[in-house]
Amino acid sequence: MPDFRPQLQSNHSLYASQALLPDGWARNVRIEIDASGRIGAVTPDVAPDGAEIAAGPVLPAMPNLHSHAFQRAMSGLAEVSGAGSDSFWTWREEMYRTVGQITPEDAEAIATRLYVDLLKAGFGSIAEFHYLHHDKDGALFADRAEMAKRILAAARTSGIGMTLLPVFYAHANFGGVAPHEGQRRFIHDIDGFQRLMAELAPACAAQGATLGYAFHSLRAATPEEMNTLMASLLKTGPLHIHIAEQQKEVDDSLAWSGKRPMQWLFDHMPVDERWCLIHATHADPSELQRMAASGAIAGLCPATEANLGDGIFDAVAYRAQSGRFGIGTDSHVSPSVVDELRTLEYSQRLRDEKRNRLANGPHRSVGRDIYDAALAGGAQALGQPIGAIAPGKLASLVVLDGDDAFMDSAKDDAIVDRWLFALGDRTVRDVMVEGQWRIRNGRHDQDDIINAAFKTAIRNLARH
CATH class of the missing domain: 3.20.20.140 (Metal-dependent hydrolases)
Known part of the structure; x- marks a missing residue:
């Protein structure tokens, strides 16, 4: 399979109307991400100021x-x-x-x-x-x-x-x-x-x-x-x-x-x-x-x-x-x-x-x-610095679908309860790993190539 090793990007930022931080939910949060994929700063209650705007609530992956x-x-x-x-x-x-x-x-x-x-x-x-x-x-x-x-x-x-x-x-x-x-x-x-x-x-x-x-x-x-x-x-x-x-x-x-x-x-x-x-x-x-x-x-x-x-x-x-x-x-x-x-x-x-x-x-x-x-x-x-939206942690994040009616109306902990007990996987919209977007709007940018290789492998196994 081809090697799709990504290139690190420059410093960038993500803005979330709601984000789950270590001490609880916060509103209007700007998350600064450095070129190594780590979170540099997390600032609630601010304006986007040119940051990319997340399409729904943001949680640690x-x-x-x-x-x-x-x-x-x-x-x-x-x-x-x-x-x-x-x-x-x-x-x-x-x-x-x-x-x-x-x-x-x-x-x-x-x-x-x-x-x-x-x-x-x-x-x-x-x-x-x-x-x-x-x-x-x-x-x-x-x-x-x-x-x-x-x-x-x-x-x-x-x-x-x-x-x-x-x-x-x-x-x-x-x-x-x-x-x-x-x-x-x-x-x-x-x-x-x-x-x-x-x-x-x-x-x-x-x-x-x-x-x-x-x-x-x-x-x-x-x-x-x-x-x-x-x-x-x-x-x-x-x-x-x-x-x-x-x-x-x-x-x-x-x-x-x-x-x-x-x-x-x-x-x-x-x-x-x-x-x-x-x-x-x-x-x-x-x-x-x-x-x-x-x-x-x-x-x-x-x-x-x-x-x-x-x-x-x-x-x-x-x-x-x-x-x-x-x-x-x-x-x-x-x-x-x-x-x-x-x-x-x-x-x-x-x-x-x-x-x-x-x-x-x-x-x-x-x-x-x-x-x-x-x-x-x-x-x-x-053994990784993950699991929290906080400075020094790797920027591995999940964006839930803010257009979903349940998500649109949910606030704070109800966001997690709706996701886990009512909605399921289809609620996950975008996923960032170590500062790089891997899933956008439910798709991976190499889906077709990856799926074709997987199909070949499963067919090979089915022959035995």
Whole structure:
């Protein structure tokens, strides 16, 4: 796919009749953006003075803290019942079938189209939890970082902000069980993973992407491997891990160690603010308390968790302890800010048979409170200066459609509530990432080329 690397523009400014600032909604706001894509100044209650006028309310773009881009290609293909009881573990077989066919060209095309769709839904940046490393037979590519560089290329073409998280994946289950054939494209040893990280550091730096890393799960990395890599790799920046997503994982962890996975992690690893614990669905009350106290982020992916039948994370209890969270679209069954936040809130309502579960107190807007929390948690999990319209932050912004009748009449927190609980993705009009417009009036300027490449990739996969 051609490289549409944008050119940085000169200093410019955007004017919003309503904008969501860190201390709340403000009127008639002028946002100054410098040539590096950062916000230089934010001034409410002023005239436009030649600034570009936004076509509706302006909010910080949402960070997406968990993505497996290649899984977008299989969306809708695992919705046929099997001979027995379907679960995450039966879904995983369809995932292995899909992953066994993807070429580097396919991976780039799928990720590029996905990232554009995410931009159109109001995300401005993404953490790619990247474990599709090797060729179809499990062999290294001539460039061991080939697949990761395809992800970087997709981010560059789409314009989405990128945190790349190469994933260490070595085993099939707790205790160092040997991987099976379906996992051959994921597997690294310590030395190979260190080499991959060393090669990706300059590639990420050249693109302005953030580099972190991840352990796939406690099933896929032994304690010794985790300790070795933490001692030898980046000492700062994001560190992510899947944990306690399914009850079977909890049962297997108890059989292996006598401890639940979250309990084992907190007892043996230095979990702090750089960690993002993906899913944490089956965390018990003591584990929720430890996670909240650690400052780590709960990486919630409610649409995927619902699709897979994982269970419901107790966000009410976690938030009551000031626990931090962000949202991700994971398998991308629905690449949407609205679907993730709406599903999160609705899951709590269905479980508790009550309404407005994640508001921070009486007379609070649910939409505003969960949007603010997901902005802050996502920015922390991605390790980027994003998530707020404030000086020094990257200018990653969403403009909602001011011509929509609901938006035209909405003020302050009702803007977020209307968007999340009544309108949906079609309300997103324009999206700016790091000072550059990526979506204008619902379109990306390379839509036709990106869509054609994606269509070719999906056709290639359908032939197998």
